Amino acid sequence: MQEESKKHICVHCGDDCGSHPVIWDEKPFCCNGCSTVYQILHENELCTYYDFESNPGIKIEAGKYKEKFAFLDDNEIAEQLYEFAEGNIRKITLYIPSIHCSSCIWLLEHLNILNQGVIKSMVNFVKKEVAITFNSDEISIRELAELLSSIHYIPEITLDKLQLKQNEEVNKSLLYKIGIAGFCFGNIMLLSLPEYVPGHEYLETHFKEFFGMMNFFLVLPVFFYSGSDYLLSAGKAIKHKFINIDVPISMGILMLFIQSSIEIFSGSGAGYMDSLTGLIFFLLIGKWYQNRTYQALSFERDYRSYFPVAVSKLENGIEISTPIEKLEKGDIILIRNQELIPADGILMKGEAQIDYSFVTGESKPVFKESGDAVFAGGKQMGSAIELTIEKDVIQSRLTQLWNQFEGEDSSNTKLNSLIDQISKYFTIVIIAIGLFAGIYWLINDSGKAVFAFTSVLIVACPCALALSAPFAMGNTMRLMGRMGIYLKSSAVVEKLNSITTIVFDKTGTITQADEVKVKFHGDALSDDDKIAVKSLTRHSTHVLSSTLYEFYKSIPPETVADYTELPSMGISGTINGRKIKLGSAKFIREGKTETSSLNTEVYLSADGKIKGHFSLSNQYRTGLSELINELAPKYDLHILSGDNDSEMENLKQIFPTTSIIRFNQSPNDKLEYINNLKKQNKCVLMIGDGLNDAGALKTSDVGISIADDIYHFSPACDAILEASKFQELKYFLKISAKSVWIVKLSFILSFLYNLFGLYFAVQGILSPIVAALLMPISSISVVAFATFTTNYIAKSKEINNKTKSNIKEAKTSVFLKKSVQLN
Amino acid sequence: MSVLFVLIGVSMLVAGGFLVGFLWAVKKGQYDDSYSPSVRILFDDQENEAQKEEKKQIEKDTTKKNHKS
Numbered sequence: 001m002q003e004e005s006k007k008h009i010c011v012h013c014g015d016d017c018g019s020h021p022v023i024w025d026e027k028p029f030c031c032n033g034c035s036t037v038y039q040i041l042h043e044n045e046l047c048t049y050y051d052f053e054s055n056p057g058i059k060i061e062a063g064k065y066k067e068k069f070a071f072l073d074d075n076e077i078a079e080q081l082y083e084f085a086e087g088n089i090r091k092i093t094l095y096i097p098s099i100h101c102s103s104c105i106w107l108l109e110h111l112n113i114l115n116q117g118v119i120k121s122m123v124n125f126v127k128k129e130v131a132i133t134f135n136s137d138e139i140s141i142r143e144l145a146e147l148l149s150s151i152h153y154i155p156e157i158t159l160d161k162l163q164l165k166q167n168e169e170v171n172k173s174l175l176y177k178i179g180i181a182g183f184c185f186g187n188i189m190l191l192s193l194p195e196y197v198p199g200h201e202y203l204e205t206h207f208k209e210f211f212g213m214m215n216f217f218l219v220l221p222v223f224f225y226s227g228s229d230y231l232l233s234a235g236k237a238i239k240h241k242f243i244n245i246d247v248p249i250s251m252g253i254l255m256l257f258i259q260s261s262i263e264i265f266s267g268s269g270a271g272y273m274d275s276l277t278g279l280i281f282f283l284l285i286g287k288w289y290q291n292r293t294y295q296a297l298s299f300e301r302d303y304r305s306y307f308p309v310a311v312s313k314l315e316n317g318i319e320i321s322t323p324i325e326k327l328e329k330g331d332i333i334l335i336r337n338q339e340l341i342p343a344d345g346i347l348m349k350g351e352a353q354i355d356y357s358f359v360t361g362e363s364k365p366v367f368k369e370s371g372d373a374v375f376a377g378g379k380q381m382g383s384a385i386e387l388t389i390e391k392d393v394i395q396s397r398l399t400q401l402w403n404q405f406e407g408e409d410s411s412n413t414k415l416n417s418l419i420d421q422i423s424k425y426f427t428i429v430i431i432a433i434g435l436f437a438g439i440y441w442l443i444n445d446s447g448k449a450v451f452a453f454t455s456v457l458i459v460a461c462p463c464a465l466a467l468s469a470p471f472a473m474g475n476t477m478r479l480m481g482r483m484g485i486y487l488k489s490s491a492v493v494e495k496l497n498s499i500t501t502i503v504f505d506k507t508g509t510i511t512q513a514d515e516v517k518v519k520f521h522g523d524a525l526s527d528d529d530k531i532a533v534k535s536l537t538r539h540s541t542h543v544l545s546s547t548l549y550e551f552y553k554s555i556p557p558e559t560v561a562d563y564t565e566l567p568s569m570g571i572s573g574t575i576n577g578r579k580i581k582l583g584s585a586k587f588i589r590e591g592k593t594e595t596s597s598l599n600t601e602v603y604l605s606a607d608g609k610i611k612g613h614f615s616l617s618n619q620y621r622t623g624l625s626e627l628i629n630e631l632a633p634k635y636d637l638h639i640l641s642g643d644n645d646s647e648m649e650n651l652k653q654i655f656p657t658t659s660i661i662r663f664n665q666s667p668n669d670k671l672e673y674i675n676n677l678k679k680q681n682k683c684v685l686m687i688g689d690g691l692n693d694a695g696a697l698k699t700s701d702v703g704i705s706i707a708d709d710i711y712h713f714s715p716a717c718d719a720i721l722e723a724s725k726f727q728e729l730k731y732f733l734k735i736s737a738k739s740v741w742i743v744k745l746s747f748i749l750s751f752l753y754n755l756f757g758l759y760f761a762v763q764g765i766l767s768p769i770v771a772a773l774l775m776p777i778s779s780i781s782v783v784a785f786a787t788f789t790t791n792y793i794a795k796s797k798e799i800n801n802k803t804k805s806n807i808k809e810a811k812t813s814v815f816l817k818k819s820v821q822l823n
Numbered sequence: 824m825s826v827l828f829v830l831i832g833v834s835m836l837v838a839g840g841f842l843v844g845f846l847w848a849v850k851k852g853q854y855d856d857s858y859s860p861s862v863r864i865l866f867d868d869q870e871n872e873a874q875k876e877e878k879k880q881i882e883k884d885t886t887k888k889n890h891k892s
Contacts, residue, residue: 102862109863125859175849183842187835210828 011050012038037151040114041107050103069149070321071310072142072157077323081141081157088137089119094155096148099128108153115139115147171291178284181226184218185277191215195270196769205267212264215273223257227280229287245423245466248430252461253279255454272458275771279463282779290470292478294486311335311342314386324393336384340377343393347372350385354378418494418740419469422747423462430460437762448764455766459757463775464782468746469494472786476739479794484725485704485732492718494743495702496736498683502631503674503696505688506641506651509706511618512723518551522604522612527555529611532575533604535560536582540571544602547616548582570603581605585613618647623727625654630730632656636682640665640673642692671695687721687729738793746786753778 008021012034021028022035025042029035072078084091099108104123108130111118117139121132130153134144148155191211194200234250237243253276260271312334313322319334324342327333332348335341341354352368356378365381368374374387434456441449473490480487487493504510525533535557537545560573570583581588581604588603588610602614631637637659639651645663655661662673670688674696677684686693686700689707694715697703705717706726721729757774760766848854 102865105859105862106866109866123859124856125862126856172849175854176846179842179845179849183838187838190834191831207827214831 010034040151069142069145069157070312071323072145073140074310074321074323077310078141083131084133085136088135089133090136090141091131091133092141092144093129093131094145094148094157095127095129096153096155097128098153099123099125099130104153107151108148111147114151115143118144174284174288174291177226177229178281178288181222181277181281181284184222184226185274185281188215188218188274188277191218192270192274192768192772196772208270209267212267212270215271216261216264219257219260219273219277222277222280223253226284227253230280230283242420243424243427244420245462248423248427248460248462249283249466251427251430251457252463255457256461259451259454259458270768272768272771275458275768275775278772278776279461282463282776283466286467286470286783289474290490292474293489294481311339327389327393329389329392331389333387333389334384335380335387337380337382340379341374341387343376343389344391344395345374345387345389347374348386348388350383352385353381355381418743419465422465426460426462426465430456433460433758433762437764440762441764445764451766452762452764455761455764456758458771459761459766459774460754461775462750462754464750464753464778465747467779468750468782468786469743471783472739472743472746472790475787475790476735476794479790480732480735483728483731483794484722485728486720488718492702493736493739495683495718496685496733497740499635499685499702499733501636501638501677501682502685502687503638503640503677503700505670505686505693505696506639506647507618507643508689509687509693510624510639511620516547517617517619518547519615519617520612521615522610525611528576528578529604529606530555531558532578532580532606533582535575536563536571536573536580539563539573540565544616545571545582548602548614578606579608617650620650620654621723621726627727627730628654628656631733632659635685638662638673638677640670640696642666667692667695671699674699688715735794739790742786742789742793745789746782749785750778750782753782 008028010021010030011027012029021030023029024035024039027038029038072081079085081092082090083093096108099105105125108123109121111121111132115138117135117137119133119135121130123130132144134141139147145155145157191214194203194207194211230246230253231250233244233246237247256272256276256279260273260276263269263271264273310321310323311327312319313327314320314332314334322331322333327343333342333345347368347370349370352372352374353365354368354374355365356375366378373390376393434453437456438449438453441452470490473493476493477487477490480493530552533548534552534555537549538557539560540546558575560575563571563573565571566583566587570581570587572579572581572583574580582602585601585603588605602616604611604613628637632655637655639655639659639661641647641661641663642665643663648661648663651661662669665673670693674684674686678699678701684700685702685704686696687704687706688694688697689705693705697705697715697717702719703717704719704721705715706721706723708723753774757766757770760770
């Protein structure tokens with residue numbers, strides 16, 4: 001039988017079809033979902049989809065979308081989603097995380113073949129968005145969402161997205177500024193060139209005047225538009241009585257502008273307009289590089305992005321789709337299979353199996369009966385339930401975790417930044433040197449005094465200094481992204497370097513959420529027993545059952561008679577004439593007391609005789625102990641777990657004796673724990689996964705959220721780490737340390753250039769050509785140094801990793817390279 | 824030598840044209856997504872059979888509609 005079932009690969013999604021593939025059109029599919037999608041595409045002659053990539057399809061977990069998009073019928077919500085609405089034409093942009101290859105683009109842009117109501121659809125691959133223009137007379141927005149879901153592209157519509165309009169405009173205005181600065185820079189260079197070639201003294205004066213005036217007019221847009229951010233930021237900083245890097249830059253810009261204008265209008269020289277525009281042009285490019293982030297990833301998710309936009313409210317027995325912010329205490333709501341509970345409430349009707357994995361990280365569902373309290377963030381598994389809401393959405397236990405942070409600004413971290421610390425001293429020293437030179441010349445040759453002072457400020461303008469950090473950090477961030485950790489911004493690189501303490505969450509972070517180690521204790525199981533377990537578990541949807549079912553993968557199940565399932569107790573049935581029971585100790589031993597164990601155990605009995613029990617324990621991530629061994633000498637390690645302490649012994653073997661392990665931690669406990677560590681002046685790195693870590697991730701200095709699918713459900717954090725790259729954490733920490741070191745080296749390099757320039761400036765002999773040469777040479781060489789060295793460091797680490805990682809991992813990294821882009 | 828004034832004027836105009844082009848491209852969002860256009864350009868080659876002629880017609884109609892709107 002086993003030989004017969006050759007490996008079939010699903011035509012749609014590429015998964016293994018198992019022993020019973022769904023056959024349609026003589027092609028194997030792993031599930032009905034995939035074959036339906038294939039059929040839809042086939043009927044509409046869209047099978048070209050499969051030509052671009054082999055097995056491009058997305059597989060979705062079985063779930064019904066019947067009512068999921070019902071809220072879109074609510075006009076009020078729909079109106080908020082439209083970007084454009086006039087007559088019957090609507091335009092909407094939907095975020096679809098499953099966009100991942102060229103076939104996706106092709107299919108999504110041919111939606112009008114599937115439905116005539118779609119007028120135009122356009123994919124933005126980088127942001128994983130599709131902009132759809134449609135005729136609302138022919139297709140409603142709900143139908144559109146359902147159409148997308150039917151071909152496995154499920155749009156993610158959340159409240160978060162409704163309220164947040166991206167900072168696209170900021171990005172665009174930066175590009176405008178760069179364009180204008182570049183244009184003026186190029187032209188001013190051209191017009192200034194005659195001044196620099198030998199024999200310029202023979203240049204006719206009206207040419208000189210003309211070039212000078214051209215330069216002056218060209219510099220105006222650069223000074224007032226492109227460079228305005230630096231001047232404004234410096235002004236703000238001085239107002240608040242601190243000095244950032246923009247202060248010395250603005251001093252340089254102002255001095256360049258004033259000095260050059262005076263020279264041009266008095267006819268005494270050509271001025272430094274080329275240096276000024278070049279300076280601003282290079283600085284803006286640095287800023288652009290620094291601002292490049294992973295647009296498709298979301299680092300700012302709060303509870304709103306987890307919750308549905310609306311739920312079904314029951315009013316006199318009639319279902320009404322209601323936006324969740326309109327829910328009030330006392331409302332009765334209906335929660336279906338796989339739906340999230342939006343507010344704390346009391347169960348009224350139905351049997352609830354609630355999966356709190358978002359909240360606690362614990363994946364085993366909790367059983368609740370009518371009258372029990374249920375909390376927001378849980379996901380119902382099984383039949384629909386009815387709840388009476390006890391607290392408003394924003395007041396539920398879960399959402400309050402976030403409310404603590406509201407109004408809190410992240411800008412205070414900027415103060416600690418390496419470059420701002422340096423620029424404080426830098427500015428003071430430069431002003432001192434300038435004054436000293438000015439005073440010296442005032443005594444010896446008063447004509448040169450002002451010129452010497454301004455020259456010092458001009459030449460010391462820390463362009464190279466300001467560029468080194470953005471390029472070194474930005475490049476490191478890009479390289480780390482390639483290796484599987486996605487940083488929110490390049491500033492995180494710097495923060496990673498100062499980490500002293502690492503706090504791990506247990507479930508889902510150091511353990512693999514979906515893999516469980518199964519072990520049987522008791523008499524050896526015969527083949528019949530194994531078949532019985534397999535057959536019995538096939539009928540249950542409980543997580544433990546499906547784990548056991550998976551455990552006996554290769555055994556064929558048989559038919560079960562008199563199958564019964566007692567919630568939170570166990571399952572029983574008759575297989576081959578034997579009565580088999582599987583479940584909790586209480587269920588098997590029929591109420592007899594026994595020694596309680598903290599491990600998850602499933603007991604088995606056949607014909608009333610207890611065979612033994614399965615123990616299910618967490619599987620630790622591969623490479624965990626190596627990682628801990630490497631980290632232990634350098635960092636304080638802590639573990640915070642929401643679970644009971646059944647894993648204590650295992651953890652003690654892996655972690656050094658000095659590390660602190662805490663169990664039964666509520667989300668709030670975790671947050672407080674991090675706060676306490678911070679109070680002891682420790683720089684804390686928190687690694688977690690679920691919503692239960694969200695508070696802790698946010699308070700920590702660097703919060704890393706670990707995720708199997710980086711596009712889904714990661715709480716607000718500073719970085720997202722691919723779960724498969726967990727053991728490479730030590731490299732990431734090392735690379736961040738090295739790149740901070742490189743930034744420091746670049747600082748020294750740029751100081752050397754400054755010293756060289758100051759040599760001319762203090763003597764009062766700074767000529768425009770020295771300034772014009774020094775500025776781009778220093779900037780470009782520092783940028784090149786920063787980029788090449790960070791590349792080199794990351795390369796050498798990457799080679800180390802490559803040899804260790806297996807082919808599968810290499811494959812995933814190729815896939816991700818394609819799909820995650822900086823923008 | 825005064826021809827230089829004219830030449831500089833012309834060169835500024837040409838360069839200004841490129842600047843306007845760049846600003847227009849940014850405004851139109853051409854830099855927002857640098858991946859999908861590279862794939863999109865390959866799509867039309869896949870259309871072949873007679874049936875697809877119909878669909879082309881439909882597509883044309885819909886794009887017309889779109890222009891109108």
